[in-house]
Amino acid sequence: MTRSSDTLSATELGVPVFAARPVALVGVVVGAVLTALSGRYGYHRDELYFLVAGRHLDWGYVDQPPLTPFIARLSTTIFGDTVMGLRVLSTLSTVATVIVVALIAREFGSDRRGQVLAAVCAAVSGFVLGVGHMVSTATYDLLAWMLIGLLAVRLLRTRDGRWWLALGLTAGIALENKYLVVLPIGALLLSLLIVGPRSVLRSWWLLAGMAVAGLIALPNVLWQFQHDWPQLTVAGGISEDDGTENRIMFVPLQLVQLSPFLVPVWIAGFRRIWRSLPWARSVALAYPVLCVVVLAVGGKSYYALPLLLVLVAAGAEPTLRWVDRHRRQAAAGLILTAVTSAVFTLPVLPASAADAVIPVNKEQGEQIGWPEFAAAVAGAWEQIPASERSTATIFTGNYGEAGALVRYGPSHGLPMPYSAHMSFWQWDRPPDTNTGPVLLVEIERTPIFESHFRDCTQVGTVDSIVSNDEDGTALVLCSGPAEPWSMVWPKIRRFY
Incomplete structure (x- = not known):
């Protein structure tokens, strides 16, 4: 032929x-x-x-x-x-x-x-x-x-x-x-x-x-x-x-x-x-x-x-x-x-050199640093008095952060996180008995979002080895939710 x-x-x-x-x-x-x-x-x-x-x-x-x-x-x-x-x-x-x-x-x-x-x-x-x-x-x-x-x-x-x-x-x-x-x-x-x-x-x-x-x-x-x-x-x-x-x-x-x-x-x-x-x-x-x-x-x-x-x-x-x-x-x-x-x-x-390609392909950076991210969150969690942790909550801004804490959090003694992002909002929400401190994990601090919680203060920052979305994430500790979680939950749902 x-x-x-x-x-x-x-x-x-x-x-x-x-x-x-x-x-x-x-x-x-x-x-x-x-x-x-x-x-x-x-x-x-x-x-x-x-x-x-x-x-x-x-x-x-x-x-x-x-x-x-x-x-x-x-x-x-x-x-x-x-x-x-x-x-x-x-x-x-x-x-x-x-x-x-x-x-x-x-x-x-x-x-x-x-x-x-x-x-x-x-x-x-x-x-x-x-x-x-x-x-x-x-x-x-x-x-x-x-x-x-x-x-x-x-x-x-x-x-x-x-x-x-x-x-x-x-x-x-x-x-x-x-x-x-x-x-x-x-x-x-x-x-x-x-x-x-x-x-x-x-x-x-x-x-x-x-x-x-x-x-x-x-x-x-x-x-x-x-x-x-x-x-x-x-x-x-x-x-x-x-x-x-x-x-x-x-x-x-x-x-x-x-x-x-x-x-x-x-x-x-x-x-x-x-x-x-x-x-x-x-x-x-x-x-x-x-x-x-x-x-x-x-x-x-x-x-x-x-x-x-x-x-x-x-x-x-x-x-x-x-x-x-x-x-x-x-x-x-x-x-x-x-x-x-x-x-x-x-x-x-090498992971430390990934910044050279992240401007072209940011997905490279999204595969780096999650165990360190969980360790940083654990450091902020330890600032909550042990007597208050049973009613405390970890709340993340997006599904990636929540998924990372589900995966790596238990090795640091962290409780299961909650998130209002995508399907995480549907799967579970904090019980109303969680009236204690709330550790917010925010890529960027957002006053409107933080208004749903009381007395919020930044207690830490995630420092990633590469310039990914999590680099600089704020770890914000609040004294508790402004309302019961059942009332807060519908107000903070995020679809994107």
């Missing part, structure tokens, strides 16, 4: 043989790197939250569906309640993502070398490594998006409407992880209406796929309905707080977050689809359509990044022609991409 026959092979003669062994080898290397580095820093603030959420399994949470907390609990149950144990399933998900990108390249007609190049490009991209290193909703969302991309390309290539059923199944499971999956599907449907082939929309299989997705997502939808749609409140708050910054940084981050060195590859993929694979034009158009939607709602830049990996898969074949003429430059480019991606997204630097 020659490269000049890409369109014919993809639309009429089927697809090339899957390069299973070399692609699997790329996946194994990625898995080995992520495993080797998985315990180097520590838990991310979101992971600390997921660990607690996993102890309160439900069909929904204030800020997310249930799948990621369930996976966190499953991973720690099977592989151990450690940082490395928590991240095993995340690593396996990332390996699967790399393999699926190669399968997408195959659907576009790429031969063995093109499939391997697509897998390598995915493996060295900063976004894939970054979300693969930790447990996050984005980790499993990325795999879901890639599977949806694979199924969508196969649907368009074969015109077999039964693939809508598989799309619906995948989308339904993805909706139990994150609602963002409606964005690529919506962008694809709109693109199909614009450039076709519209025939795939005239199928009862489409309705069947939608029914399957809705049925799987129904338990979480019902949970959200029963709790007054808190996730919409969270999303609205994020858009209001960060929307302007997200719009300003959208284009630069689209170029940087996947990797600047991969920009020519996904541009080549877009051009290849548009010029040579007319049956797949809706897949290419879905990316700019999605970008417009994300910009309009003020969403985060990474919301559109997974579709760039689909374009990278399409661009692997034409990129090979350049690689054949510039082998040394190509090798140097891939090595440089891998190194820069690793430095900015993985814990390869």
